[in-house]
Amino acid sequence: MTPILYSFRRCPYAIRARLALAASGVQVELREILLRDKPTAFLATSPSGTVPCLVTGDGVIDESLDIMLWALRQHDPEGWLKMPQTGYDWIARNDGPFKYALDRVKYTTRYPKDDSATHLADACAHLSTLDATLDEWLFDRPTLADYAMLPFIRQFAFIDKPWFDAQDWPRLHGWLARFLASDRFAKVMTKAPVWAEGDAPRLFP
Numbered sequence: 001m002t003p004i005l006y007s008f009r010r011c012p013y014a015i016r017a018r019l020a021l022a023a024s025g026v027q028v029e030l031r032e033i034l035l036r037d038k039p040t041a042f043l044a045t046s047p048s049g050t051v052p053c054l055v056t057g058d059g060v061i062d063e064s065l066d067i068m069l070w071a072l073r074q075h076d077p078e079g080w081l082k083m084p085q086t087g088y089d090w091i092a093r094n095d096g097p098f099k100y101a102l103d104r105v106k107y108t109t110r111y112p113k114d115d116s117a118t119h120l121a122d123a124c125a126h127l128s129t130l131d132a133t134l135d136e137w138l139f140d141r142p143t144l145a146d147y148a149m150l151p152f153i154r155q156f157a158f159i160d161k162p163w164f165d166a167q168d169w170p171r172l173h174g175w176l177a178r179f180l181a182s183d184r185f186a187k188v189m190t191k192a193p194v195w196a197e198g199d200a201p202r203l204f205p
Contacts (some may be wrong), residue, residue, distance in 0.1 A: 001030045004055040005067075005204065006042045008035055009189065012151035014065035016190040017052040019147045020068035022205040024075045028054065030204035041063065041197060060081035065148060073142065080144040087145035088140060090130075094149045098126045102152065106159050123156060124167070131169040136178075149177045 005015040005028040006019070021028060033042055038049065047054040047062050054061040054070065061067050072081050104111045104119040130149075138145050153176050157164040165173065179185055192202060 001057050002201065003057070004031060005029065006031050006033055006046065006051055006053040006120070007189065008033060008051045008054075011035075011051050012155050013050075014052040015151040015154075015188060016148050017054070017064045017067040017071075018204065019151075019184065020071045020080070020144075022184060022188055023078055023080060023147070024071040025077070025205065026071045026074050027203055027205065029201045030192060031202075032192040034194055038193070039197065065095070068144060068148060076144065080142070082146065083139055083143035083145055085192075087138065087143055090145050091148045093126065094152055098123060099152060101126070102156050106155070127153075127156075127169055127172060128169075131172040134171040134175050137175070146179075150176065154180065 005017065005027075007018060007030060009015075009032060031042070033039055033051065035051070042053065045055055045060060047060065050062070052067055053066050054067045056070070061070055076082075101119040101123040104114045105116050105123060108114075108116050135193075137143070138149075153172070153198055157176060187205065193199075195202075
């Protein structure tokens with residue numbers, strides 16, 4: 001069977017899953033859904049009810065990083081998996097403390113008891129460290145770590161883009177700008193019609 005990917009275009013977790021699938025060339029059936037109106041077939045499939053969710057012949061993969069690894073372990077023509085262990089450490093920091101802070105800066109109404117200024121300071125400290133570490137990429141060429149993190153840096157940047165652009169993070173700004181201007185990003189962000197039961201399969205990439 002062709003694996004099925006349930007996705008939502010703007011979700012950073014779904015973006016990074018599509019990035020790895022596009023880089024690997026492993027083809028899936030893309031089912032774009034609306035998070036405010038989740039289809040029954042998706043809810044019956046996803047243990048968490050969140051995107052991305054990949055249905056394979058061997059079972060369901062419900063975590064975006066696991067989807068990236070699944071695709072790249074089948075075919076990794078650009079060597080994304082050939083990175084130091086510190087790349088996985090950066091991903092863990094991105095997915096843990098940074099995303100925790102990001103959510104509390106972006107979605108203040110969801111976390112009324114949290115001090116958004118404290119979380120903004122935490123996010124900025126993380127980004128300052130990342131800026132000091134980056135050259136053109138995190139390592140000497142693009143790897144899984146870059147593409148696992150970039151969708152979340154994008155999400156943070158667009159909370160207040162003029163403010164973000166004014167911060168003294170020159171390498172971080174260049175890294176993100178190259179990503180946003182890339183053909184790869186454009187291709188994974190192509191708008192797809194919302195999937196409905198009975199639709200003809202839409203293949204990706």
